[in-house]
Amino acid sequence: MPEGPSIVQLKEIVAPFTGRKITAMAGNSTIDQGRLLNKKVLAFRSWGKHFLICFKGFSLKVHFLLFGSYLVNATKDRPLRLGLTFSKGSLNFYAAAIKFIEGDIEGQYDFTSDVMNDDWNPKKALAKLKENQQTLVCDALLEQEIFSGVGNIIKNEVLYRARVHPLSRVGALPAIKLKELVRETRKYSFEFLEWKRQGLLTKHWLAHRKKTCLRCDLLLSSAITGTKKRRSFFCNNCHQLYE
DNA sequence: TATAATGTTTGAAC
DNA sequence: AGTTCAAACATTAT
Numbered sequence: 001m002p003e004g005p006s007i008v009q010l011k012e013i014v015a016p017f018t019g020r021k022i023t024a025m026a027g028n029s030t031i032d033q034g035r036l037l038n039k040k041v042l043a044f045r046s047w048g049k050h051f052l053i054c055f056k057g058f059s060l061k062v063h064f065l066l067f068g069s070y071l072v073n074a075t076k077d078r079p080l081r082l083g084l085t086f087s088k089g090s091l092n093f094y095a096a097a098i099k100f101i102e103g104d105i106e107g108q109y110d111f112t113s114d115v116m117n118d119d120w121n122p123k124k125a126l127a128k129l130k131e132n133q134q135t136l137v138c139d140a141l142l143e144q145e146i147f148s149g150v151g152n153i154i155k156n157e158v159l160y161r162a163r164v165h166p167l168s169r170v171g172a173l174p175a176i177k178l179k180e181l182v183r184e185t186r187k188y189s190f191e192f193l194e195w196k197r198q199g200l201l202t203k204h205w206l207a208h209r210k211k212t213c214l215r216c217d218l219l220l221s222s223a224i225t226g227t228k229k230r231r232s233f234f235c236n237n238c239h240q241l242y243e
Numbered sequence: 244t245a246t247a248a249t250g251t252t253t254g255a256a257c
Numbered sequence: 258a259g260t261t262c263a264a265a266c267a268t269t270a271t
Contacts (some may be wrong), residue, residue, distance in 0.1 A: 002249050049249090051269080063250080066249070066267080067250090067268040070266085095268065231248080
């Protein structure tokens with residue numbers, strides 16, 4: 001359930017718990033759960049795929065990895081990782097990686113690299129890309145220090161829209177194409193969020209897990225690509241390979 | 244029902 | 258000592 005936009009949606013869903021005190025904790029998380037008792041949530045924040053629950057002096061970082069999930073005011077038949085009970089309602093995490101972060105969140109995260117953040121800085125992303133000339137674009141898009149929050153779906157959809165072959169070298173892309181990639185990554189991430197809210201995300205996939213190219217009507221290629229070894233879907237006809 | 248998948252960290256092996 | 262790689266984790270739609 002990861003990728004940045006899904007975490008932004010989670011923030012929206014739990015917003016009513018802001019300012020609430022935790023009255024009980026449960027679950028198999030090995031963190032010092034007692035520390036959370038009677039603590040008031042100051043804010044829910046996020047950085048890429050990191051979901052952050054901020055308290056005075058520390059924060060709780062929740063990462064959903066590949067299979068993590070959450071339920072609000074509900075439980076399911078799976079081992080509970082961490083359950084937070086508020087005076088009115090509860091927030092339950094399953095199969096997530098959870099840790100404390102000490103001190104103020106500011107300074108520990110560079111929010112200008114988060115594609116969903118108001119402080120997102122496309123120029124910085126572009127500059128970082130230019131420092132990675134040899135990197136394949138399929139890897140570069142998944143680089144959290146450059147595009148925090150981008151996952152495999154966003155990668156595939158952005159490359160399809162920009163018509164860039166996943167095995168292209170960053171350094172081989174014309175400057176204008178590189179800019180387009182950065183712009184499209186931000187744009188698609190917000191479309192992802194909107195479609196996710198509507199429950200129509202998968203309906204709008206153009207490339208990810210698709211079999212045929214909507215532009216060419218040809219079969220899409222599906223291959224594990226890059227050093228990150230994640231699957232890419234691309235059309236050998238309309239995705240341009242820059243090398 | 245077997246498989247693949249919206250992901251990252253860790254520690255062994257080169 | 259730097260780099261690569263498999264393992265581990267853990268769930269569910271297709």
